[in-house]
Amino acid sequence: MVFGVLLAGGVGSRMGNMEKPKQYLNIADRPIIIHTIEKFFVNETFEKIIVLCPEQWISHTKNLVKKYIGQTERIAVIAGGETRNETIMNAIRHIEGEYEVDDETIIVTHDSVRPFVTHRIIEENIEYARKYGACDTAVPSTDTIVESEDGSIISVVPDRSKMYQGQTPQTFRLKKLKELYESLSEEEKEMLTDAAKIFVMKGEKVYLVEGEVSNIKITYPYDLRVAETLIQSQKEE
DSSP states (O other): OEEEEEEOOOOOGGGOSOSSOGGGSEETTEEHHHHHHHHHHTOTTEEEEEEEEOGGGHHHHHHHHHHHTOSOTTEEEEEOOSSHHHHHHHHHHHHHHHSOOOTTOEEEEEETTOTTOOHHHHHHHHHHHHHHSEEEEEEEOSSOOOBOSSSSSOOBOOOGGGOEEEEEEEEEEHHHHHHHHHTSOHHHHHTOSSSHHHHHHTTOOOEEEEOOTTOOOOOSHHHHHHHHHHHHHHHHO
16 A cells, blocks of 8 residues: 655744745646645545644645635644654554555655655655665756865765655655664654654665755745746746
């Protein structure tokens, strides 16, 4: 079985003084989160799509799903956790409560504010996770990356040819991800930025799926303008 896990737990603080989290802002007259859900919903490989959002936004999210997609049992809206990885664990607990999972059960985790993910990227994530157990979507870095220990002075300039910019989806065998996460110490959990790092920290291989430059994460007001332009260009193709 394959499950989509859409992470919509953010409050969008970097978007500025907004009345609602960024995933509920509109592009092309539809909420960002709906654009993203639809990319997963049309893929019949998914047994179920779990959308995880702040508890106070569950009812609103359910209403949006009903309005734009319709009444469907293939989409569940539940509360996220305190951190990104705790949110994913909430999704895993939900899946385990409803289904008999096994070693081949796959979860495809994705940012709700990346509405331009392609069907090719989703399909390759599923394929790689089935074959290798864990994969991450990334694009080669086009800019030089610099590292600074103190935020003032450059410490290291890594070889750009080896640098990639991470995107999502990140896709894993469910039971393996849960096993590795539960083996982490509290100190290790505090070091996490995403689920792929869990595998890397434990010496497990994470394979790369080629992303797309257009698979942007809508984080800042400028990104909304870019997103509107992308939507318009897609309509004209």
